Amino acid sequence: MEATQDAIIIGGGMVGAAVATALGQAGMTVTLVEGGAPPAPIAEDAPFDLRVSSLNLASQRLLDDVGAWSHIPAARRCPFRQIEAWDERERHTTHFAAADLGLEAFGHFVENRVIRHALWQRLAALPQVTTLCQASPVALVTGGHQALVELDDGRLLAGRLVVGADGANSRVRELAGITTHDHDYHQRALIVNVRTRLPQQDTSWQRFTPEGPQAMLPLPGPYASLVWYGPPEATREREALDDDALRAAIERDFPARLGGIEAVLGRASFPLRRRHAERYTRPRLALVGDAAHVIHPLAGQGLNLGLQDAAELSERVIAAHAAGEDPGNRRPLAGYARARRPRNLAMIAAMESFHHLFTGAAPLRQAGAAGLAVAERLGPAKQRVMRYALGI
Numbered sequence: 001m002e003a004t005q006d007a008i009i010i011g012g013g014m015v016g017a018a019v020a021t022a023l024g025q026a027g028m029t030v031t032l033v034e035g036g037a038p039p040a041p042i043a044e045d046a047p048f049d050l051r052v053s054s055l056n057l058a059s060q061r062l063l064d065d066v067g068a069w070s071h072i073p074a075a076r077r078c079p080f081r082q083i084e085a086w087d088e089r090e091r092h093t094t095h096f097a098a099a100d101l102g103l104e105a106f107g108h109f110v111e112n113r114v115i116r117h118a119l120w121q122r123l124a125a126l127p128q129v130t131t132l133c134q135a136s137p138v139a140l141v142t143g144g145h146q147a148l149v150e151l152d153d154g155r156l157l158a159g160r161l162v163v164g165a166d167g168a169n170s171r172v173r174e175l176a177g178i179t180t181h182d183h184d185y186h187q188r189a190l191i192v193n194v195r196t197r198l199p200q201q202d203t204s205w206q207r208f209t210p211e212g213p214q215a216m217l218p219l220p221g222p223y224a225s226l227v228w229y230g231p232p233e234a235t236r237e238r239e240a241l242d243d244d245a246l247r248a249a250i251e252r253d254f255p256a257r258l259g260g261i262e263a264v265l266g267r268a269s270f271p272l273r274r275r276h277a278e279r280y281t282r283p284r285l286a287l288v289g290d291a292a293h294v295i296h297p298l299a300g301q302g303l304n305l306g307l308q309d310a311a312e313l314s315e316r317v318i319a320a321h322a323a324g325e326d327p328g329n330r331r332p333l334a335g336y337a338r339a340r341r342p343r344n345l346a347m348i349a350a351m352e353s354f355h356h357l358f359t360g361a362a363p364l365r366q367a368g369a370a371g372l373a374v375a376e377r378l379g380p381a382k383q384r385v386m387r388y389a390l391g392i
């Protein structure tokens, strides 16, 4: 058996790698177990990947605090300074400008693989962190004075704390016997990367239609990531179109504001599901990120919530360790769950209302459209809502 670590983190995605860097740079010994390969470097002029996330300011701060933000090249991140939302006929508009809040930008759109690679670059500089790739847990014992994790390659790890950061289908969650509340929205999100006729944009916009929202996330240069939500069958049909037919469908059905597209560069679709773990902790164990909650991607908050879990858990565990306490003790873990669960639930509920307001029965849809108009007139309250969602 390997020497007992302060923490064993299962899952080296963006959230798991964020916890590992935070604990590692605080001097704690960490083993990070990743089921796949380590992230590969990305050339500055490589085509944009389809998985892109909006990082709010709180997420940027966390990445900066753990020394990863500086590893994200400017050529691979796109700041957004305005957010707009319209109803189907583009009548009711909500507009938020970063400048109104005295900010330079609301955040950045960055490819998931770029964020992950930046975190792993930082990990490589932390001698207390050991990474084990192509390995997965097969058994877990979390009671007693240390937790034990058996890996599928036969290795046995011991640690004071186990962190489950292994995504929506978390094996750690399953091994710990934590059940989830699940819901299938019966919708898919089609992501299409395009080269736009318009030059670089700094506005992220969204139009709500009865079929589902359509969104534009700007990427650096004349590129954008389009998200087209819809019923599974219609989405599959669109996904199967050839590039020219898909371009024509987008130009016909998306708001004219898009300004035409020059080329379709890639597409993929994902089912939309909600999943929430019935608890975030067990003795010596905590779940973070998608292992704890999967939310509707409508407002691009999934990763932001996961990174806030990472920040909250790390802060409490590091404080316990610094005070000479066992980092797997009940107190820091209970504090983490108490702090994060209500906030994540609030975001799940907000996404739920949005989804039903805009894709439900006609009167509800009208209420949704009216909501946009109301949001526009909220004044200071609008700013409070924005500040919460943007982590400022």
Ligand SMILES: Cc1cc2nc3c(=O)[nH]c(=O)nc-3n(C[C@H](O)[C@H](O)[C@H](O)COP(=O)(O)OP(=O)(O)OC[C@H]3O[C@@H](n4cnc5c(N)ncnc54)[C@H](O)[C@@H]3O)c2cc1C
Binding pocket: 010, 011, 012, 013, 014, 015, 016, 033, 034, 035, 036, 052, 053, 054, 055, 112, 135, 136, 137, 165, 166, 167, 168, 170, 171, 172, 189, 191, 270, 288, 289, 290, 291, 297, 299, 300, 301, 302, 303, 304, 305, 306
């Ligand atoms: C269509 C769509 C659009 C989205 N857009 C946004 C957005 O704009 N903004 C935003 O904030 N969020 C967005 N999200 C959500 C975001 O992608 C997720 O919340 C985020 O990826 C979760 O990160 P994670 O590290 O918790 O999990 P993951 O990214 O799933 O990482 C899990 C890691 O664990 C590893 N792993 C899995 N199983 C095992 C195992 N058994 N053993 C060892 N390792 C394992 C995996 O290889 C992976 O590296 C979107 C989601 C979807 C579906």
